[in-house]
Amino acid sequence: MSEPLLVVRGLSKQFVSANETVPVIEKLSFTLGQGRSLALTGRSGSGKSTLLNLLCGLEVADAGSIALRDQVFEAGAAAAKHRAAAWARLRKQHIGVVFQEANLMPALTLLENVQFRAYLAGRDPAHSEDWLTRLNIGELARRYPDQVSGGQRQRAALAMVFAMEPALILADEPTGSLDRHTSDEVTGLMFELQARHGCSLILATHDAELAAGCQQHLDLGHLSGV
Numbered sequence: 001m002s003e004p005l006l007v008v009r010g011l012s013k014q015f016v017s018a019n020e021t022v023p024v025i026e027k028l029s030f031t032l033g034q035g036r037s038l039a040l041t042g043r044s045g046s047g048k049s050t051l052l053n054l055l056c057g058l059e060v061a062d063a064g065s066i067a068l069r070d071q072v073f074e075a076g077a078a079a080a081k082h083r084a085a086a087w088a089r090l091r092k093q094h095i096g097v098v099f100q101e102a103n104l105m106p107a108l109t110l111l112e113n114v115q116f117r118a119y120l121a122g123r124d125p126a127h128s129e130d131w132l133t134r135l136n137i138g139e140l141a142r143r144y145p146d147q148v149s150g151g152q153r154q155r156a157a158l159a160m161v162f163a164m165e166p167a168l169i170l171a172d173e174p175t176g177s178l179d180r181h182t183s184d185e186v187t188g189l190m191f192e193l194q195a196r197h198g199c200s201l202i203l204a205t206h207d208a209e210l211a212a213g214c215q216q217h218l219d220l221g222h223l224s225g226v
């Protein structure tokens with residue numbers, strides 16, 4: 001087993017709305033080694049997106065702890081402001097997030113989006129155009145996000161993540177809006193990057209083939225007994 005990058009212990013999260021409490025993640029524990037990939041599966045509503053949000057600090061857990069690189073986040077322990085700042089630093093430099101909606105800056109071209117993401121993470125932006133080319137959108141580098149399709153935006157979002165050379169990639173249905181051929185290419189690239197740069201990968205997916213390509217598997221539907 002490689003050195004652990006991420007150690008999750010007793011993690012719980014519930015949502016409280018006007019008339020009900022929805023327990024989503026209950027006492028979840030798992031470890032992900034450096035350079036390993038983990039498929040996160042489970043039926044719709046089983047908590048995949050919620051867990052990814054917890055793992056990058058966009059949601060706060062009710063109980064448990066998350067240890068990532070040299071940081072330990074205990075639910076309720078550290079001051080919220082300190083915790084938010086530590087998560088923001090991790091997201092800027094070490095966690096690449098690819099969620100269902102590609103999060104590009106509308107005033108920047110695709111190339112500028114990738115360059116800016118690399119720059120923010122302290123990486124050399126010189127390879128940005130290569131990443132767009134490898135994702136088959138090199139010819140769209142100088143277009144703005146609203147001048148390309150949803151699938152092309154998603155590939156640009158992946159180029160941004162690759163250009164920042166993260167320690168951990170969190171991907172929520174990253175190939176959901178792509179056709180099978182492009183999806184296979186993008187997935188291949190993700191696994192190649194993982195192998196070559198030793199970054200770890202957590203993929204929330206409904207795609208059994210994609211899940212089977214990962215080294216570890218966490219089925220949230222199974223864990224919560226649904």
Ligand SMILES: Nc1ncnc2c1ncn2[C@@H]1O[C@H](COP(=O)(O)OP(=O)(O)OP(=O)(O)O)[C@@H](O)[C@H]1O
Pocket residue numbers: 015016017022024042043044045046047048049050051
């Ligand atoms: N902000 C919120 N307030 C209340 N309930 C929420 C909130 N966010 C998510 N939920 C509920 O938490 C549960 C888990 O949602 P989540 O989006 O994590 O599921 P998922 O497994 O990612 O689903 P899908 O596969 O459909 O994307 C669902 O029942 C959802 O309705």
